[in-house]
Amino acid sequence: MDQVSRRRFLKISAGVIAAAGAAGAAADRVLAGARSAAQSGLKRIPTFCNVCFWQCGAIASVRDGKLWKIEGHPLDPLSHGRLCPRGTGGIGAHSDPDRLRSPLIRVSERGEERWKAVTWDEALTFIAERMQKIKADYGPESFAAFIHGLGGTFFKHTLRAYGTNNIAAPSFAQCRGPRDVGFTLTFGDDAGALERTDIENAQCLVLIGSHLGENMHNTQVQEFATAVGKGASIIVVDPRFSVAASKAKFYLPIKAGTDIALLLAWMNVIVGEKLYDKEYVDKYGFGFEQFAAEIQPYTPEWAYPETGIDPETIRATAREMARYRPATLIHPGRHSSWYGDDAQRGRAIALLNALMGSWGRKGGLYAPSAVAVPAYPHPAYPKPAKPEVDNPNNKYPFANENISTGIREATMTGKPYPVKGWLVYATNLMYSLPNQAETIRAIQQLDLLVVVDVIPSEIAGYADVVLPEANYLERYDDLHAEPFKVPFIALRQPVVEAPDDQKPNWWIAKKLAEKLGLGVYYPWNDIEEYLAARLKAGGYSYEDLKRDGIILGKQPPIYFEDGAPAMFDTPSKKIEFFSTQLQKAGFDPVPKYTQPEVGAAGSYRLLFGRAPVHSFSRTQTNHLLMDLLSENAVWINATEAARLGLKSGDHVRLRNQDGAVSNRILVKATERIRPECVYMVHGFGHTAKGLRFAFGKGASDSELITRYKTDPLMGGTGMNVNFVTIETEA
Numbered sequence: 001m002d003q004v005s006r007r008r009f010l011k012i013s014a015g016v017i018a019a020a021g022a023a024g025a026a027a028d029r030v031l032a033g034a035r036s037a038a039q040s041g042l043k044r045i046p047t048f049c050n051v052c053f054w055q056c057g058a059i060a061s062v063r064d065g066k067l068w069k070i071e072g073h074p075l076d077p078l079s080h081g082r083l084c085p086r087g088t089g090g091i092g093a094h095s096d097p098d099r100l101r102s103p104l105i106r107v108s109e110r111g112e113e114r115w116k117a118v119t120w121d122e123a124l125t126f127i128a129e130r131m132q133k134i135k136a137d138y139g140p141e142s143f144a145a146f147i148h149g150l151g152g153t154f155f156k157h158t159l160r161a162y163g164t165n166n167i168a169a170p171s172f173a174q175c176r177g178p179r180d181v182g183f184t185l186t187f188g189d190d191a192g193a194l195e196r197t198d199i200e201n202a203q204c205l206v207l208i209g210s211h212l213g214e215n216m217h218n219t220q221v222q223e224f225a226t227a228v229g230k231g232a233s234i235i236v237v238d239p240r241f242s243v244a245a246s247k248a249k250f251y252l253p254i255k256a257g258t259d260i261a262l263l264l265a266w267m268n269v270i271v272g273e274k275l276y277d278k279e280y281v282d283k284y285g286f287g288f289e290q291f292a293a294e295i296q297p298y299t300p301e302w303a304y305p306e307t308g309i310d311p312e313t314i315r316a317t318a319r320e321m322a323r324y325r326p327a328t329l330i331h332p333g334r335h336s337s338w339y340g341d342d343a344q345r346g347r348a349i350a351l352l353n354a355l356m357g358s359w360g361r362k363g364g365l366y367a368p369s370a371v372a373v374p375a376y377p378h379p380a381y382p383k384p385a386k387p388e389v390d391n392p393n394n395k396y397p398f399a400n401e402n403i404s405t406g407i408r409e410a411t412m413t414g415k416p417y418p419v420k421g422w423l424v425y426a427t428n429l430m431y432s433l434p435n436q437a438e439t440i441r442a443i444q445q446l447d448l449l450v451v452v453d454v455i456p457s458e459i460a461g462y463a464d465v466v467l468p469e470a471n472y473l474e475r476y477d478d479l480h481a482e483p484f485k486v487p488f489i490a491l492r493q494p495v496v497e498a499p500d501d502q503k504p505n506w507w508i509a510k511k512l513a514e515k516l517g518l519g520v521y522y523p524w525n526d527i528e529e530y531l532a533a534r535l536k537a538g539g540y541s542y543e544d545l546k547r548d549g550i551i552l553g554k555q556p557p558i559y560f561e562d563g564a565p566a567m568f569d570t571p572s573k574k575i576e577f578f579s580t581q582l583q584k585a586g587f588d589p590v591p592k593y594t595q596p597e598v599g600a601a602g603s604y605r606l607l608f609g610r611a612p613v614h615s616f617s618r619t620q621t622n623h624l625l626m627d628l629l630s631e632n633a634v635w636i637n638a639t640e641a642a643r644l645g646l647k648s649g650d651h652v653r654l655r656n657q658d659g660a661v662s663n664r665i666l667v668k669a670t671e672r673i674r675p676e677c678v679y680m681v682h683g684f685g686h687t688a689k690g691l692r693f694a695f696g697k698g699a700s701d702s703e704l705i706t707r708y709k710t711d712p713l714m715g716g717t718g719m720n721v722n723f724v725t726i727e728t729e730a
């Protein structure tokens with residue numbers, strides 16, 4: 001994707017916002033259309049997208065049983081009537097010829113990807129027998145699961161009923177965990193899975209890495225376009241000139257891994273020049289004096305050699321932020337597992353927001369809310385006899401979710417107790433966990449690996465049993481009612497039938513529970529009965545939700561100034577400028593900076609991120625999206641490329657510090673990246689043979705991330721710590 005078309009995406013999004021006033025009328029039209037559909041043979045069915053975890057409300061058009069197109073749902077607060085390009089292309093997943101079609105049982109070595117097709121009954125009997133044996137021999141805690149996303153709700157339910165507490169997702173230790181721990185230590189609450197960022201009302205927006213526009217989380221990109229349209233002052237900090245940087249008033253090309261130094265220097269200026277929101281800090285802050293004393297040495301002059309950002313720019317940007325406070329939003333970021341000191345970087349970002357008085361304020365970090373829908377009643381889960389396996393002796397004291405790589409470690413070592421089975425739902429662990437060799441070593445210890453996927457992914461290649469799921473356009477899921485700016489309930493419902501013998505997650509999880517003798521945990525016959533009962537218990541109508549796709553809840557105030565309660569769930573019940581929790585646990589109570597390790601001479605730090613038209617490693621088999629971007633490229637600084645005798649369009653391989661060598665990858669020689677880094681989009685270079693269309697196209701960052709640095713606070717895996725040399729084609 002070139003920059004011109006990226007810009008177009010942003011422009012398109014801005015156009016949508018400009019039309020937002022008309023959304024109500026548009027919604028009426030769309031839904032009226034849905035209601036009067038039958039005559040034309042065209043059905044318009046509301047549902048929500050799952051090409052990524054943002055889960056935008058959508059309306060699918062189906063003619064004579066064939067899926068024709070999918071658009072944003074005008075009533076939906078996430079999409080505002082517009083999907084991102086990935087969502088629009090999502091229909092390609094339904095017709096993907098490489099989909100999994102029936103349950104499979106492995107017939108040769110793990111990883112060789114040879115299977116026999118079996119019936120659902122055979123597959124589930126096979127799984128249940130092995131799960132019962134693991135439970136009898138080792139206890140139910142020795143069966144673990146990796147489950148990512150809403151579709152995994154019923155699998156979690158079955159596994160908790162079975163008795164395990166070892167259920168993790170890469171969205172914590174490999175993604176937003178460090179940020180959320182840093183924010184929770186400071187404000188007593190996290191930044192939210194649907195981030196509580198009031199981007200549209202921000203007058204100054206600071207993006208540290210967050211590459212909105214390539215990171216296509218829909219609402220955020222739309223609001224970013226609105227903020228740009230309203231003339232907000234944008235400050236972008238990134239070693240790479242991102243799409244977001246092209247919208248910035250200040251672009252700070254920071255040396256990778258030195259953001260904490262910049263954050264300390266900014267806070268030093270803001271406190272030193274008394275530019276912070278004193279009233280707010282006095283009212284809500286705890287430990288400000290100690291904090292102010294701690295940051296005193298970190299002047300812009302001190303930060304300059306660390307970050308490469310000159311002192312005057314540091315001062316100018318600090319003053320710029322202060323000028324617009326409290327409508328100054330320092331974006332918390334999302335993928336924050338970078339260098340192993342990430343929870344403290346998250347905390348430094350939280351503290352800078354606190355100085356701006358932006359938490360709880362318009363244009364800052366609003367107070368989200370959700371519609372509360374009661375759970376379907378079920379018997380209590382058995383109490384696990386053993387503690388969770390991923391964090392022995394509370395080694396990572398601030399981990400507040402399971403650590404995926406901790407479960408992997410326990411599986412590899414058998415300590416603190418053996419793990420003998422994994423169920424993997426909707427996460428491609430070969431791509432999402434760092435160090436593939438460790439993942440394979442862990443898998444070798446297992447008596448049972450079950451993978452539930454829609455395509456024959458890399459992790460499915462190692463499974464003993466592969467279960468094919470009906471995709472998001474072909475099934476119901478549990479209700480979607482996450483905390484957000486506007487409280488809502490959304491329904492995912494099938495818009496077309498699954499083409500073969502694929503089954504929805506609720507059906508698979510329920511049947512598995514029944515095979516395990518846990519049928520009492522599923523006191524309903526079918527998902528619609530379950531959904532209707534939950535809604536009724538909350539005072540809502542299933543018929544309304546099925547017809548409209550969305551129910552909006554009552555809107556509470558979202559800013560302190562409008563009456564949102566200013567409550568901080570920290571030990572001091574205040575915003576913790578100085579953290580006694582951290583101090584007690586032996587960590588820095590105010591973030592400190594340590595220099596990142598550098599690579600060997602002649603090597604480049606490997607950075608990675610998102611392309612606007614792909615999600616992770618999951619969309620490269622989708623023809624519609626591959627037509628837009630069929631392989632990735634490695635960004636190399638133009639001067640460095642010239643020195644190496646390389647130009648754009650050449651092919652190279654990357655070799656990392658441990659000898660891992662990538663697939664062939666295109667060179668993009670550009671001024672838009674610092675000389676000591678290279679950059680590539682995650683998710684390409686597929687090695688699974690069943691992914692015929694994506695196989696071998698581009699290179700995989702995951703293969704080069706053999707090294708990672710673990711965050712001592714919470715177990716996050718910093719992955720920006722690998723270095724590569726560039727090998728030209730012979």
Ligand SMILES: Nc1nc2c(c(=O)[nH]1)N[C@H]1C(S)=C(S)[C@@H](COP(=O)(O)OP(=O)(O)OC[C@H]3O[C@@H](n4cnc5c(=O)[nH]c(N)nc54)[C@H](O)[C@@H]3O)O[C@H]1N2
Pocket residue numbers: 052053175176208209210211212214215216217237238239240242254255256257258259333334335336338607608609610611612613614615616679720
């Ligand atoms: N199109 C698309 N959008 C997505 C996704 C997707 O798969 N596809 N995935 C979604 C998910 S789950 C996530 S978590 C987000 C991830 O997206 P974000 O959270 O926005 O970004 P990151 O992946 O952390 O960071 C990538 C950016 O950080 C820069 N960077 C690298 N090292 C440093 C550093 O040391 N300092 C600074 N300041 N910058 C650095 C890189 O150059 C790059 O621009 O995207 C979401 N949106």
Ligand SMILES: Nc1nc2c(c(=O)[nH]1)N[C@H]1C(S)=C(S)[C@@H](COP(=O)(O)OP(=O)(O)OC[C@H]3O[C@@H](n4cnc5c(=O)[nH]c(N)nc54)[C@H](O)[C@@H]3O)O[C@H]1N2
Pocket residue numbers: 050148151170171174175176335425426427428429431432433434452453454455457458469470471472608609615616617618682701702705719
């Ligand atoms: N090297 C590297 N590692 C990373 C990242 C990175 O940028 N680089 N990013 C990190 C981040 S931010 C995140 S959030 C994680 C994301 O990590 P993952 O959640 O593992 O993301 P995906 O690679 O998309 O894997 C999703 C898997 O689910 C399957 N799938 C898709 N839809 C469905 C469905 O409806 N049902 C079922 N059963 N399966 C489905 C896909 O085919 C794919 O195999 O990875 C983290 N790890």
Ligand code: SF4
Pocket residue numbers: 049050051052053054055056082083084085086087088216217218219615
């Ligand atoms: S951001 Fe895009 S891919 Fe993600 S749910 Fe929304 S429309 Fe789908």
Ligand SMILES: [Mo]
Pocket residue numbers: 171175176334335
């Ligand atoms: Mo993520």
